[in-house]
Amino acid sequence: MPDSSAIGAFPVRPANLAPPAPVFPWPAPFTAAMFLSFDVDAESAWTGKDPAHAARLVTMSYGGFEARVGTPMLLELLRRLDLRATFFITGWTVEAHPAMAESILRAGHEIGHHGYHHLLPDPGAPHIAEELDRGFAVLKRRLGVVPQGYRAPSGEVCEELRAALVRRGIVYTSSFRDDVRPYRHVLADGTPGTVELPVTASYDDWLLGLTNRFSPRPIFPREHVLSIWKDELDETRDWGAMVTTVLHPQCSGRPMRLRLLREFLTYARSCRDLWIATGTEIAAHFLRHEAGAA
Numbered sequence: 001m002p003d004s005s006a007i008g009a010f011p012v013r014p015a016n017l018a019p020p021a022p023v024f025p026w027p028a029p030f031t032a033a034m035f036l037s038f039d040v041d042a043e044s045a046w047t048g049k050d051p052a053h054a055a056r057l058v059t060m061s062y063g064g065f066e067a068r069v070g071t072p073m074l075l076e077l078l079r080r081l082d083l084r085a086t087f088f089i090t091g092w093t094v095e096a097h098p099a100m101a102e103s104i105l106r107a108g109h110e111i112g113h114h115g116y117h118h119l120l121p122d123p124g125a126p127h128i129a130e131e132l133d134r135g136f137a138v139l140k141r142r143l144g145v146v147p148q149g150y151r152a153p154s155g156e157v158c159e160e161l162r163a164a165l166v167r168r169g170i171v172y173t174s175s176f177r178d179d180v181r182p183y184r185h186v187l188a189d190g191t192p193g194t195v196e197l198p199v200t201a202s203y204d205d206w207l208l209g210l211t212n213r214f215s216p217r218p219i220f221p222r223e224h225v226l227s228i229w230k231d232e233l234d235e236t237r238d239w240g241a242m243v244t245t246v247l248h249p250q251c252s253g254r255p256m257r258l259r260l261l262r263e264f265l266t267y268a269r270s271c272r273d274l275w276i277a278t279g280t281e282i283a284a285h286f287l288r289h290e291a292g293a294a
């Protein structure tokens with residue numbers, strides 16, 4: 001049973017105070033957008049859930065697949081399709097797999113912040129600031145990168161985190177599920193937050209294509225996933241809005257998933273109205289229009 005005193009204490013207003021997303025035109029000749037992004041967690045996807053996984057070597061091997069196979073195959077796919085993407089990568093992954101991290105950067109992709117140990121930034125968690133600061137330090141020291149974008153590990157955000165991201169200069173975030181266009185966060189004190197590039201579960205490959213002994217579930221075949229991805233994309237194009245992918249090399253770098261992703265991205269590339277872009281490019285476009293509208 002929920003604690004009735006706690007339920008009575010939270011305010012009766014929308015949890016997100018941001019006004020509706022402004023409807024800006026996309027850069028000509030495009031009329032819709034795709035934020036092509038990957039989350040590179042490697043083994044930290046598992047230890048972030050339970051540090052005891054570090055000694056479970058088969059569980060860890062799901063993450064290890066990223067450096068050994070998944071990420072190189074994805075980079076080759078993107079090279080062949082001439083696409084640039086954003087890779088949100090944990091600090092631990094950069095330190096444990098420096099060659100993989102460097103190969104992403106060298107291929108011309110954007111690097112975003114994804115925490116250090118992939119710890120859930122739950123309200124009141126003691127590690128929120130440290131996860132941010134260690135992540136920034138590693139990206140700078142190992143890759144020379146000052147990230148503009150941040151995606152929350154395990155896709156959760158609290159007010160303390162939103163404010164901390166603004167203080168540290170993060171331009172855009174990409175975790176919320178409440179829109180189909182970029183918008184500007186409003187913090188609890190009324191000051192501006194980051195630009196949000198919202199996501200949807202439809203494009204989270206973890207939910208559609210990964211199974212393990214801690215959360216066993218069916219994985220979906222190509223026809224099933226292509227149907228979801230194309231329907232979501234085509235309707236979004238009709239709306240003149242934006243989709244965001246949340247793809248993981250430990251899932252989409254697997255052979256059947258890569259074949260499926262190749263088919264989907266080839267289709268997306270054939271849509272002449274669709275701007276496929278990095279987070280920084282889309283956020284910069286938003287900022288230009290926001291400045292013009294002010």
Ligand SMILES: [Zn+2]
Pocket residue numbers: 039040041045114118152153154
């Ligand atoms: Zn992640």
